[in-house]
Amino acid sequence: MADQETKAQQDRIAKALSQVAADGSKFQKDPEARKELVASARELLDAAETPVESLLWHIWALPTRTVAARIAVDLKLFETATSNNGSPKTNEQFAAATGASPSLVKRITRTCASMNMLDEQGPGIYGPNALTKLLAQPQYAAGIIFCFDTTQNSFAQMPGYLRNTKFQNPESPVDGPFQFANKHNGHAFTWLTAHPEVFAAFHGYVHTLRTHRPAWTEMYPVKERLVEDLKMDASAFVDLGGGVGQTLQDFNKAVPEYTGRLVLQELGEVIGAATAMGVGEDKRIELQVHDFFTPQPIRGARAYFMRSVLHDWPDEQCRQILTHVKDAMEPGYSRILISDCVLADEKAAWQHMALDFYMMAQASSQERTETEWHVLIESCGLKIAGIYTKDQGNEGLIEVVIP
Ligand SMILES: C[S@@+](CC[C@H](N)C(=O)[O-])C[C@H]1O[C@@H](n2cnc3c(N)ncnc32)[C@H](O)[C@@H]1O
Incomplete structure (x- = not known):
């Protein structure tokens, strides 16, 4: 039995190895093939590890990695590691940056190094690797x-x-x-x-991570659906729960042909933060305090945009938000644009599943499958006109209209 299992594992490893080799040479010619290489490398790792090693990685390494990274941020370990052109540093030098005890810092640096967040260059001496350099950036x-x-x-x-x-x-x-x-x-x-x-x-x-993912404007036929036929008296592009206005700034840059109003709607505290950051100073973006559980003040807008908003709320609250928008829409002209995950019904991407768990933990809410989106939208008397996605694990764009 043990021999059979060993043979099965060897076969799986051999298969995974040749897939890694194939994807590796594809990647040499086409950088876009990197994602396939990562997937096959993960499968190789999974095949080569014993189930017990896999268990230990999950119960020991992953929680430790998370908490060590959080403490490392407080201790500025990643920033210190990259300072002075990334010259190697001792635990005493790392400790000096915050006045922490070197004996505590030692436990964090060596943990970070054992899990590839720092590069160990000698006993108690560390420098930055590519991940360190990323984590040294505040964003x-x-x-x-x-x-x-x-x-x-x-x-x-x-x-x-x-x-x-x-x-x-x-x-x-x-x-x-x-x-x-x-x-x-x-x-x-x-x-x-x-x-x-x-x-x-x-x-x-969130904004910084999105710069590494396909933008919704790359998935959706923006000019055809938002720019053509724009009525100047009903031109608003309204971003509900739009954070500090990054979506609107990006949209303004990506689609300069759109000359209608750009309106950021948010809670008072967030509008305050956006104002303090200078958003709206040039008057291109209008800032408006608006609670999306109350009637929508901008009627007949070209688009009502919501990114990572509906995934914050259970269905009942989503229906309230959507109904307020529906009441303000002009049939045949206005549309709702929802930028959120669209989960595959089968073999959903790990990024989507992790976010679904985060949403349960943070807000008793969820990510939704295509079927669940249809059920939710139709329960509000609205209709999905199209769903646009690009690559696995990213946010998609759902276009909703009055039927
Ligand atoms: C997950 S964030 C998404 C922010 C932004 N759309 C983005 O994609 O970066 C959800 C936003 O909804 C806003 N929000 C929460 N409750 C709200 C309400 N009742 N009315 C308006 N905005 C609200 C929050 O302030 C937060 O900025």
Whole structure:
């Protein structure tokens, strides 16, 4: 039996190895083939590891890596590692940057090095690798801060929370794993507005990560659907829950032919943050405090855009948001554009599944499959006119109209 298992593993490794070799040579000619190479390399790793090694990686390495990275950000380890042109540094030098104890810092640096976040160049001496250089940039470190600070408590308490509810799907945005773990009465957004440094980390990192992914304007026929037939008296492109205005700034750059109004609608605190950042100073982008659970003040807009908004809310709240927009739409002219994940019904991408778990932990909400999007949109008396996606694991663009 053991021999049979060994033989099966050897066969799997051999197959994975030849796939890596094939994808590797494809990549030499075509940089776009890198993603296939990563997928086949993951399969090789999976094949070569024993199940026990795999278990240990999951129960020891992954939680340690996450918490070590969060502490490393506080200790500025990645920034220090890249300072002075990345010259190698001792634990004492790393410790001096924040006044931390060198004996604590030693435990973090060597952990980070063992998990490829730092490059170990001698006993207790570290320099940066490519990942260190990325994490040394505040906009990427912000991802570690936001994801850890908003979610780790909820993740830790989620099994207990679900046991208490006899494993019901969390569907209340004000009474779910987040509230249970953080002893918070209210939506995660009220927690975030009370923690502006974490909210700022969110707005910083999401935009930066999106620069590495296909933009919605590359997927959707923007000129045909938004620019042609634009009526100047009904020209608004309204970004609901638009954060600090990055989508509108990007849209303005990507589609200069669009000459209609650009309106950012957000909570007061976020509009305050956008104003402080100078958004709207040139008057191209209008800032408007608007709660999307109240009637939409801009009627007959060209487009009502929502990116990573509906995935924050369970279906019932999504219906309220969508119905307010529907009431303001001009049939045959206005459209809703939803930029969110569209999960595959089968073999969903790990990025989508991880985000689905994050949404459960943060907001008792979810990512949705194509079928679930149809059910949700049609339950509001609206219709999906098209779904646009590019590559696996990215956000798609869903175009919604009044039937
Ligand atoms: C996940 S963020 C997405 C931000 C932005 N659309 C983006 O893609 O970067 C959701 C946004 O919804 C905003 N939001 C939450 N509740 C809101 C409400 N009731 N009315 C308007 N905006 C709200 C939050 O302030 C937050 O910026």
